[in-house]
Amino acid sequence: MNVKLLVKREVAVLEAYQAREIPCSVKLDANESPYGFHRALGAVSALQTNRYPDPEAKKLRTVLARHLGVKVENILQGNGSDEIIYHLITTFGGPVLYPVPTFSMYGIIGQILGEKTVAVPLDRNFDLHMGRMTAAIRKKRPQIVFLSTPNNPTGNCFSPDRVLKIVATSPGIVVIDEAYQPFAREKGFMPLLNDYQNLVIMRTLSKIGLAALRFGFLVADEKIVHEVNKVRLPFNVNALSQAVAVKVLRGGKALGTVVQKIAAERDLLMRAMMDIRSITTFPSEANFILFRVADPNGIHAELLRRGILIRNVSDAVDGCLRVTVGTSRENRKFLQALRSCVGKSS
Numbered sequence: 001m002n003v004k005l006l007v008k009r010e011v012a013v014l015e016a017y018q019a020r021e022i023p024c025s026v027k028l029d030a031n032e033s034p035y036g037f038h039r040a041l042g043a044v045s046a047l048q049t050n051r052y053p054d055p056e057a058k059k060l061r062t063v064l065a066r067h068l069g070v071k072v073e074n075i076l077q078g079n080g081s082d083e084i085i086y087h088l089i090t091t092f093g094g095p096v097l098y099p100v101p102t103f104s105m106y107g108i109i110g111q112i113l114g115e116k117t118v119a120v121p122l123d124r125n126f127d128l129h130m131g132r133m134t135a136a137i138r139k140k141r142p143q144i145v146f147l148s149t150p151n152n153p154t155g156n157c158f159s160p161d162r163v164l165k166i167v168a169t170s171p172g173i174v175v176i177d178e179a180y181q182p183f184a185r186e187k188g189f190m191p192l193l194n195d196y197q198n199l200v201i202m203r204t205l206s207k208i209g210l211a212a213l214r215f216g217f218l219v220a221d222e223k224i225v226h227e228v229n230k231v232r233l234p235f236n237v238n239a240l241s242q243a244v245a246v247k248v249l250r251g252g253k254a255l256g257t258v259v260q261k262i263a264a265e266r267d268l269l270m271r272a273m274m275d276i277r278s279i280t281t282f283p284s285e286a287n288f289i290l291f292r293v294a295d296p297n298g299i300h301a302e303l304l305r306r307g308i309l310i311r312n313v314s315d316a317v318d319g320c321l322r323v324t325v326g327t328s329r330e331n332r333k334f335l336q337a338l339r340s341c342v343g344k345s346s
């Protein structure tokens with residue numbers, strides 16, 4: 001039997017997503033936080049392993065609602081925000097439109113679900129190109145637009161007036177992916193939720209020290225939450241993750257302190273990278289920095305040879321690499337290695 005012939009066409013043409021574990025001593029490739037909340041793992045000892053988790057994740061949604069100043073009914077839980085993207089596209093269908101370069105899962109999940117995807121190039125400053133965006137929206141009438149701000153892998157926020165114009169003029173849902181918003185100087189779009197019925201905000205705990213839990217969520221009008229909730233599988237967020245996330249979120253200032261520390265380290269790292277003359281460093285509002293080098297493949301490999309793993313994004317952004325902000329010690333090691341690698345290649 002030829003299994004491939006039985007597979008749906010849109011799946012047969014895909015390659016599985018490669019999230020390989022590459023051995024290294026300094027891991028700065030995946031936009032994780034260098035700081036964990038390991039003590040909160042104690043919260044799982046009170047769980048009963050024979051019982052299903054709370055299917056509605058009520059405690060966790062309640063504590064999030066309080067943090068964000070929204071109602072519990074406005075929040076929908078996901079097994080990471082990847083799953084939220086899946087649920088949104090399953091619910092609303094395509095065309096799915098997004099600027100590029102951006103987070104790859106909007107396009108990948110759109111394809112998996114057999115929907116039409118529309119990629120619209122950003123402008124030279126990695127901001128939304130309004131001419132191209134409005135033309136594409138008018139022509140393709142997307143059911144969903146995804147805007148990651150701060151954007152991965154470029155690191156910048158899109159101009160808020162451009163984002164709002166797209167929200168106001170799109171015929172369908174506009175999802176603002178705020179995975180990196182905690183690290184940004186601007187406040188984000190949460191306060192505007194009541195003004196736009198087609199606005200969905202996506203957040204995740206992955207970048208702020210809880211990537212292991214796989215917890216992401218959307219915040220939107222109750223009517224949107226009601227529809228998307230129909231495609232969510234009953235127990236999508238496991239009991240261990242719910243318990244640990246509640247414990248950390250109730251833990252007072254610790255989360256905020258860690259985020260501030262990472263943003264401060266980012267600014268230090270940025271200044272040091274800007275002093276390296278043979279590379280171009282792009283401004284960042286996130287927990288990572290994009291930079292351009294003469295030989296991205298060579299520098300990436302040479303850093304890895306020295307035990308430092310960063311992300312080669314040169315397929316998406318010409319000549320570019322992306323480094324996640326680590327501890328000050330990790331950042332120093334990275335800088336030292338980078339200076340010596342680019343010195344060698346120039």
Ligand code: PMP
Binds near residue numbers: 177203
């Ligand atoms: N959105 C963006 C912009 C991201 O960069 C990522 C992770 N790389 C995600 C969403 C997915 O995050 P999660 O771990 O919550 O699935």
